[in-house]
Amino acid sequence: MKHLKVLGELFNSSTLCVHCSNKVFDRGGVARAKSSFFTSSFRLCRSFSTTPLRLKKKKDYYAEEKLPIFDYGKIHSEKKRLYVFGGAAHGALGLQTLLRPEKDHHKKMLYMQRPVRHTFGDLHTVTNMAAGHGFSLVSVKPKKDNDPVVFGCGYNKMSQLGYQPGTRDFSLGALIAFVPIPLPLNKTTKVIALGAGRGHSLISVEGMGLLTLGENSYGQCGRSIIDDEEYQGSKYVCRIPSFGPSQDYDVVQIASRFDVSVCLTRMGTVYTFGCNNQGQLGRGKDISRPWEPAQLEGT
Incomplete structure (x- = not known):
């Protein structure tokens, strides 16, 4: 016990x-x-x-200063994106999935009401663009010397996108995706500006002048008018040498609507050519050679 x-x-x-x-x-x-x-x-x-x-670690008062500073706002500051919207009946948006859906239950879309991001802008560095009547033009920065510089899509009945051969040796009348436009360019060419009208295209190239393609029924391509000219399937590219002999005469901006072409040079002078039925060239009503680029004179 x-x-x-x-x-x-x-x-x-x-x-x-x-x-x-x-x-x-x-x-x-x-x-x-x-x-x-x-x-x-x-x-x-x-x-x-x-x-x-648990051992107490000594606090490093300079740890925050040693950390690298990363600015998230400048990650893609130099990268440009391409958005398209509007009519897509002739492939002017360059989105072939709108006219040829990948799945059977998807419907064909003839227009896009909201801006849609295009993958073409992710694959190329877009420098200039222009929207015409049913077709589009885009210039890019080439990655190599022989890479194409200008691309186009959409309506091509007037060969405003150049000669695009089909399966039976005839030019395609419509392109639903961006394709390169054949142009007589050098390896180190730089496209300054683009213009697109009703059925013609204008391309300003540094040191080469102004290149025009497509319909010329009113002289909007800057060359003499040829009666009954066949435009579909044409391989002709007109070069206006008056623009570009020096940097002061390079065309830096183009405004082209319907059958009128307006060009602004680096010196600040304005040249017009094309249709003048209602005096839209600003050179008077009665002119004998509307296809020749003429400088506008202020009053």
Whole structure:
């Protein structure tokens, strides 16, 4: 009985480790281990402690200054994206999936009401663009010397997109995707500006002047008018040498609507040519040679 009493007092004044059953005594409200190998702050042995030992690290007050500063707003600041919208009946948007759906349950779309991102802008660096009546022009920065510079899509009945051969040796009348336009350009050419009218295209090239393609029934291509000229399937590209003999005469901006062409040179002079039935050239009503580019004179 005496031994049981001593054992009871021993267990009343101490606790056991929950893992190894070692006695942990409590003296004066502070837990003390029976040996130096045991701890009693959590009433566990040191070898079975579930709380990892955490050492305080010295704070580096210069850590924030050492971190690199990354500006997220300038990731794609130099990358340009191309968005298209409007009529797509003749392929003017260059999205062939609108006219030829990939899936059977998708319907054919003749127009796009909202801007849609075009993948052509992701594959090429677009520098200039122009929208005509049912066709579009885009100039890009070439990656190699022999890469094409100008692309077009849409209506091509007047060969405003150049000669595009089909399967039976005839020019395609419509292109539903962007295709390169064959032009007599050098390897280091740079396209400055583009223009697109009802059925003709204008391309300003640095050092070469102004190139024109397509219909010329009113002289809007800057060359003499030929009666009953056949435009479909034509390979002719007109070059106006008066523009471009020097950098001052380079055409930097083109405005072309219907059958009228207006060009702005680097010096600030304005030249017009084309249809003048209602005096839209600004050169008077009666002119004998409307196809010749003439400088406008202010009053």
